[in-house]
Amino acid sequence: MTDEISTGKMKNLSEQKGTDRRRFLKYGAGVVVVAAAAAAGYYALQPAPGPPTPTTTAATTAATTTAPPPVTTAAPITLNFMTAAHHDFYYDQESYKPLAIYMQNNPNVKLNPIVYSFFDVQSKMASAFTAGIYAWDVAYVWGALLEQFDQYFTPLTDLGWSTSQIASDIIPWVQNAIYWKGQFYGYPRENEVFLLHGNKDIMDEKGVAGMPKTYEELLELCKRVHDPDKGVYAFGAGLQPGYLFPVYLCFLHGNGGYLWKNDSQQTVVPDSRESVRAVEDIVDIYKHYMNPGAIQWIADVQTSTDFLQGKHVFDLWFPSHNKVALQPESAMKSVYCDIWPGRKGVADSGSMVAAEGYAIPKKAKYPQDALAFLKYVGNADNQVECYITGSWTPNGQAPLPSFFSDHNDPRLINWPFAYTVKAHVKQQMYNCSRYERPAYTEITAAIEAEVSNAIAGTKTPRQAMSDARTATDKIVATEFERFGGGYFEPWKTVQQDSVQSQFKAILKNFENVPNYYTGK
Amino acid sequence: MLLLLPFFVFVTVLMAYPLAYSAWLTLNDIELTDLKPTFVGPDNWLRLGSDPVFITSATNTVIFLLLEVAISIPGGLALGLLVNENFRGRSIIRGSLLLPWATPPIVMAVMFGFIFSDQFGVVNYMLQSLGIASRPVMFFASPQFALIMLVLVASWKNIPLFAFIFLSALQNIPTELMESAKVYKAGAFNRFRHITFPYLKPTMASNSILAAILSVQVFDVIVGITNGGPGRSTYTLYFYAYLTSFPFLHLGYGATMAYIVGIIAVIFAFGVLRMYKVD
Numbered sequence: 001m002t003d004e005i006s007t008g009k010m011k012n013l014s015e016q017k018g019t020d021r022r023r024f025l026k027y028g029a030g031v032v033v034v035a036a037a038a039a040a041g042y043y044a045l046q047p048a049p050g051p052p053t054p055t056t057t058a059a060t061t062a063a064t065t066t067a068p069p070p071v072t073t074a075a076p077i078t079l080n081f082m083t084a085a086h087h088d089f090y091y092d093q094e095s096y097k098p099l100a101i102y103m104q105n106n107p108n109v110k111l112n113p114i115v116y117s118f119f120d121v122q123s124k125m126a127s128a129f130t131a132g133i134y135a136w137d138v139a140y141v142w143g144a145l146l147e148q149f150d151q152y153f154t155p156l157t158d159l160g161w162s163t164s165q166i167a168s169d170i171i172p173w174v175q176n177a178i179y180w181k182g183q184f185y186g187y188p189r190e191n192e193v194f195l196l197h198g199n200k201d202i203m204d205e206k207g208v209a210g211m212p213k214t215y216e217e218l219l220e221l222c223k224r225v226h227d228p229d230k231g232v233y234a235f236g237a238g239l240q241p242g243y244l245f246p247v248y249l250c251f252l253h254g255n256g257g258y259l260w261k262n263d264s265q266q267t268v269v270p271d272s273r274e275s276v277r278a279v280e281d282i283v284d285i286y287k288h289y290m291n292p293g294a295i296q297w298i299a300d301v302q303t304s305t306d307f308l309q310g311k312h313v314f315d316l317w318f319p320s321h322n323k324v325a326l327q328p329e330s331a332m333k334s335v336y337c338d339i340w341p342g343r344k345g346v347a348d349s350g351s352m353v354a355a356e357g358y359a360i361p362k363k364a365k366y367p368q369d370a371l372a373f374l375k376y377v378g379n380a381d382n383q384v385e386c387y388i389t390g391s392w393t394p395n396g397q398a399p400l401p402s403f404f405s406d407h408n409d410p411r412l413i414n415w416p417f418a419y420t421v422k423a424h425v426k427q428q429m430y431n432c433s434r435y436e437r438p439a440y441t442e443i444t445a446a447i448e449a450e451v452s453n454a455i456a457g458t459k460t461p462r463q464a465m466s467d468a469r470t471a472t473d474k475i476v477a478t479e480f481e482r483f484g485g486g487y488f489e490p491w492k493t494v495q496q497d498s499v500q501s502q503f504k505a506i507l508k509n510f511e512n513v514p515n516y517y518t519g520k
Numbered sequence: 521m522l523l524l525l526p527f528f529v530f531v532t533v534l535m536a537y538p539l540a541y542s543a544w545l546t547l548n549d550i551e552l553t554d555l556k557p558t559f560v561g562p563d564n565w566l567r568l569g570s571d572p573v574f575i576t577s578a579t580n581t582v583i584f585l586l587l588e589v590a591i592s593i594p595g596g597l598a599l600g601l602l603v604n605e606n607f608r609g610r611s612i613i614r615g616s617l618l619l620p621w622a623t624p625p626i627v628m629a630v631m632f633g634f635i636f637s638d639q640f641g642v643v644n645y646m647l648q649s650l651g652i653a654s655r656p657v658m659f660f661a662s663p664q665f666a667l668i669m670l671v672l673v674a675s676w677k678n679i680p681l682f683a684f685i686f687l688s689a690l691q692n693i694p695t696e697l698m699e700s701a702k703v704y705k706a707g708a709f710n711r712f713r714h715i716t717f718p719y720l721k722p723t724m725a726s727n728s729i730l731a732a733i734l735s736v737q738v739f740d741v742i743v744g745i746t747n748g749g750p751g752r753s754t755y756t757l758y759f760y761a762y763l764t765s766f767p768f769l770h771l772g773y774g775a776t777m778a779y780i781v782g783i784i785a786v787i788f789a790f791g792v793l794r795m796y797k798v799d
Contacts, residue, residue: 123766126552148553148769241749293638295661295750302639311639442768449573453751456663471573482551 074108077366082114082136089386096389137364142356143176143436153359155183159371172490174402177355186359187378188402193427194250194351197315200334211338222289225313234289236312238299241452245444246352248451251278253350253431254342265480270447271469279454279461319420334518337420339427353432384409400424407506422510429503437487439479446471545775552769564776576752577760587671588735596682604690617680629744632673660746663753682727689723725796732788736781757781
């Protein structure tokens, strides 16, 4: 081989490599210089970024706003709009496309939706905010997120927007998502409560005439419809940790309980008499009337699927799957939707609300444009249209409007599925608190694990909730050191006569709407 | 010396700095919301002893590790010996061994969620069809068995990997030794005991350490199937460290737990090296 190299028949590999390396470096450097020159030229030819675009959107009230007027003179901008995957009604809807409408009416604004899984939002926020970088102009929030990251969001008053125009119109449960320590940080968008649904087809078959008014009645009806040998269980709810807390709260409120003490720390009391009773009820209904698999079910996946297939008769979940139930492929053709019944003589009802919204980070590039977009998010047209044309997929969500005044919209009142609106409004007159506070995630994990222990039978309900109290006491003490208490809890506000009468006034619109829909 | 610079930069930036930073985090009370540290000395370490969730998670981690090593190392060895034999379709079998390892863990978790589902799972369908069970078996609903089920799921992924590593070691055993053993009428068991096993000892040790590392790091399977439940029966340290650091935002305490995860793996690794007398 050496001979072949020396005679030139074969190239010395080391030489060949050396030559290639030199060539590579030479041409590589050339490419880098050309690319840098091209990039410099490109940016030099781009118009300089203008100051935040002044919006011409008129000051709006939630009820009367229509689509914002077009802005054609302002410089083009891109608004980075961070949202959660389950808000798919914003970015991925078949019939109503709010983002496209906004961009059509505001040709200078390009909305760039950045979609994260609900479970990732917190860590994404932590990374972006603590790094001190610009990431979004509009960001998805809910109570616990806002409370943890309030220092990174701009109060709306700092942007010259007086929230007094909307404050009294926002349903207090929803206010929780965007209000913290006396300041409004954003606009609400999500408003959903857990409701009791009934498979009317099976109930009719079994001679059950209507929905239960008390928890005791629910148990009676469960006894009548429960038929596990035929694969039909009476009751369904997702009990896997991570999805269990809302179910627990419905049982807690139905037993007349309240999760917080009225002290400076707003101590969490999962060991109260009502809470222990609530867990006993969950264990009891699980043992007697639920599919044993429910302990490992994710609420909005397996539970909804089973309900739609007629595998359980009563279901505790958001009203998202009502309309799906009436689609051709669903086994269920008629469905009830009503409030979660409380224990007789203890509480008429009680449930759990999910409230979410959008706020403006301090590092936003275009805060005024972001504010204009928030007003659009909150306007009646958008909120009502999103609901009635919602995607309604089994796992998707189409939350109800966030403002009292939206509920006077004839589109909602005359809607074929207005029974869900009626149940929803009625439910919100009772305690639906989610007890959001800075340590919410940690508190709920502690309670869920112990409720799960009780359901699995490894602890008695009393023992489990006593352990939950030990855990939450530590969490609350640490939280108090950092945040100092004073957490907003809407139930006190909701109980006020003025608020109750607003709910009653809305319900008058729905007086003639039954609590069921039949597709037969 | 200059040629070693990239290596030193790599080690410093990607290993030494993160390790030192996380060690410093364990001595601080630091929240992910603002990253402002408050020095607390050994408080985070002392707190571990009085945290019942940590104790449960640590116990589960050790159980998971021991079961995983006990199942996947013999399983991997058996499979490795099998695919080392000559039979038709050997190449296909060997190639397919990589499939479980190539499956993303979260996909695997969802897949096993379906397979063992009480509603539409094939396992329950078979059990009921064969009359072995009258009602669906809740594989992940029992606090006593949920962790064992997760170990089996993790083993499904790890056994083929270890089989592959054992296979490469088996192919390095000199054939002359085996042939002369056969000439001297040594049986299969004796050949395995006196030739194969001694040759495989270093591989056995490295596979056991790898199994331990994979076990203490198990996460996706837990999130995808049980989310830590029922109760906290499937909480492991890695899962609890994640919860503490991210959803709960306590970076300092979470880092302390992450160190414990590392310490468990290191202790196990030293134990294995001593046991197999490997340097």
